[in-house]
Amino acid sequence: MSGVHGKDSGLGRRTLLRAVGASGAGVLLSAAAPAAWAAGAPRPASVTAAATGSEAGRTRVHVLVVDGCRPDEITASGTPTLAALREAGTWFPQARSLPVMETIPNHVMMMTGARPDRTGVPANSVYDRALGRVRTLDRPGDLRFPTLLERVRELGLTSASVLSKEYLYGIFGDRATFRWEPEPIVPISGHAPDHYTVDALIAMVDAADPDVCLTNLGDIDRMGHSDLTGTTLRAARQAALLSTDRQVGRFVDHLRDRGLWESTVLIILADHSMDWSLVWKTVSGTRILAGDTELAEHMVVAQNGGADLFSWTGPDAGRSAALARAAALLEAHPGVLSVHAPAQLRLGPEAGDLVAYCAAGWRFTDPYVVSNPIPGNHGHPASEPIPFMVTGGSPLVRKGHTSSEPARTVDVAPTVAGLLGLGAPDGGYDGTARTAAFTG
Ligand SMILES: [Zn+2]
Numbered sequence: 001m002s003g004v005h006g007k008d009s010g011l012g013r014r015t016l017l018r019a020v021g022a023s024g025a026g027v028l029l030s031a032a033a034p035a036a037w038a039a040g041a042p043r044p045a046s047v048t049a050a051a052t053g054s055e056a057g058r059t060r061v062h063v064l065v066v067d068g069c070r071p072d073e074i075t076a077s078g079t080p081t082l083a084a085l086r087e088a089g090t091w092f093p094q095a096r097s098l099p100v101m102e103t104i105p106n107h108v109m110m111m112t113g114a115r116p117d118r119t120g121v122p123a124n125s126v127y128d129r130a131l132g133r134v135r136t137l138d139r140p141g142d143l144r145f146p147t148l149l150e151r152v153r154e155l156g157l158t159s160a161s162v163l164s165k166e167y168l169y170g171i172f173g174d175r176a177t178f179r180w181e182p183e184p185i186v187p188i189s190g191h192a193p194d195h196y197t198v199d200a201l202i203a204m205v206d207a208a209d210p211d212v213c214l215t216n217l218g219d220i221d222r223m224g225h226s227d228l229t230g231t232t233l234r235a236a237r238q239a240a241l242l243s244t245d246r247q248v249g250r251f252v253d254h255l256r257d258r259g260l261w262e263s264t265v266l267i268i269l270a271d272h273s274m275d276w277s278l279v280w281k282t283v284s285g286t287r288i289l290a291g292d293t294e295l296a297e298h299m300v301v302a303q304n305g306g307a308d309l310f311s312w313t314g315p316d317a318g319r320s321a322a323l324a325r326a327a328a329l330l331e332a333h334p335g336v337l338s339v340h341a342p343a344q345l346r347l348g349p350e351a352g353d354l355v356a357y358c359a360a361g362w363r364f365t366d367p368y369v370v371s372n373p374i375p376g377n378h379g380h381p382a383s384e385p386i387p388f389m390v391t392g393g394s395p396l397v398r399k400g401h402t403s404s405e406p407a408r409t410v411d412v413a414p415t416v417a418g419l420l421g422l423g424a425p426d427g428g429y430d431g432t433a434r435t436a437a438f439t440g
Helices: 034-040 045-054 078-089 101-111 148-155 167-171 196-208 217-227 233-255 285-289 293-298 316-330 409-419
Strands: 002-009 011-020 026-031 060-068 126-129 133-136 159-163 178-180 212-217 264-269 299-303 307-312 336-340 354-358 388-391
Touching: 011 196, 026 196, 060 233, 060 409, 078 233, 078 264, 078 388, 101 148, 101 167, 101 212, 101 409, 126 299, 126 307, 133 299, 148 159, 148 212, 148 409, 159 167, 159 196, 178 196, 196 212, 196 233, 212 233, 217 233, 264 299, 264 409, 285 293, 285 299, 285 316, 293 299, 293 316, 307 316, 316 336, 316 354
Parallel strands: 060 212, 060 264, 159 178, 159 212
Antiparallel strands: 002 011, 011 026, 026 178, 126 133, 264 388, 299 307, 307 354, 336 354
16 A cells, blocks of 8 residues: 545545555545545554454444345356355345436435435436436535445444446545546446456555445346347356456455454445346337427436336426327337326426336347447346345354345435444435344
8 A cells, every 4th residue: 555645626625545556557546634544554464363353343334235146146156155154144135226227326325324215326327407418416515414434434434435447436526535436437337347446445445444344246237237149148147247246255255354344334235236128128208208399309218227217397287288189199118117296206396207117038228229239238127126135254244044134225324324333314214224134
């Protein structure tokens, strides 16, 4: 580890640490305050192990998101590390992602414990009325609710974020005490490969030893989205699963080597799963509404793969009649599963005026029929089931247990807060602490 220095960046004044990752590559970590690294100054493994023994009662919590993984993809042969971790902890086979089943809102729900009508983050892509255009919710100011990452500071604890996707790093901004800025980024996919992300996570553990850490591993999701060859999709997906599984194993081995495993609670889950559609099974919300002149002129679509968000931009007087006509047209179309008012799904005004889900095996493509060529999508109910396990070496973890409770992404924050002794935010949680995963 070397090279702590200050830098005034677009994220404000911060302190950078140039660390060396396990593979020898440089890893750049940042912190809000110059003195922040002192608490986690690099220590030899022997010292760390001794320190762990002397800090009885300390619990380290890692939330590891295997982005886009389906629960049925965790198997002894396909993902041996994850399968073994599942056996060593508590598994929630009924776990679900929440609307809209997209990456940004579900990571936000994990860290806030609140639904999108309170966080302000209902989807990846929304129509921004002030700007008059569709955009990604990737700005720190888009998230209006306190997250665990800054709230743990009330207890004198530290947090870290190791996020492989540029837009996740964007929305969580400098909320964590320690952050990794994803690099190198794969062009088009906008994410860092898992190998680099786990290098950064290991460097983070060594340099900062955070009390709570959120990590996103993006490879499984990106492979599901971007492989276009059809026949080789399954093989490529399995290769991505195995590769990510090995990276999780590398992280767990590192915690064991450093003597940290026995104090670690590891929550592994996905933000949503994935549903694949054939090339002709597409629905264009824009095209469905094109035959109605008023709707064609005044309805804007924010396409989210498995969900389309519609916003009315015409005069208020015509709004309710227009929405009723749009809902009827959409509901009658093949491939559309259902149409909802955002409030029905606990989405706030940022979601627009109507939300349409596609059926399993279909996808939305907007504004044009060719706009979304990717076969793997989520955002719709077919992508709700997620893997969700609470595992780790901590004696608090209930081993070899399966719980039929309906765990959801929004349950992560209250579960972690319960472990750390952190109270609820103003107005309480929308999620439930999953205490079935713990002993005693
Ligand atoms: Zn995702």
